[in-house]
Amino acid sequence: MLEEQIGHLLRKANQRATAIFQSQLGSAEFTLPQFSALVKLLEKGTVSQNSLGRLIGMDAATMQGVVRRLSERGMIERCADERDRRRVKLTATSDGRRMVSSAVQAVARAAEQTLAPLTPREQQTFLRLLRRLT
DSSP: GGGGGGHHHHHHHHHHHHHHHHHHHGGGGGOOHHHHHHHHHHOOOOOOHHHHHHTTOOOOOHHHHHHHHHTTTTEEEEEEOOSSTEEEEEEHHHHHHHHHHHHHHHHHHHHHHHHTTTHHHHHHHHHHHHHHOO
């Protein structure tokens, strides 16, 4: 019965994808949430911490930890919003950009390995359906 539950199956698929991601990245020492945050920052430029969390589907508590760790490693810069000092604006640093650039091939290999059990057509269908669900 559990093997028919969508939440259970998605969680197992996510665990598999995360393990493959970490094995491919090796010494880069990124977590998937950290990589997602940096990539989205590179796409969007400077955004608020709350906006970044919404863009990558991360709750505020998790986002706070991701931002703290990336900031401690010099991957992002935090600054107060000029219009609202309560808001924190985030920007990727040159180190953050370099780290993402160096990880792109490993991330592509991880995606390839994650989808390897599926045929190319199944992979396209699977990704299309996941996008619809999200």
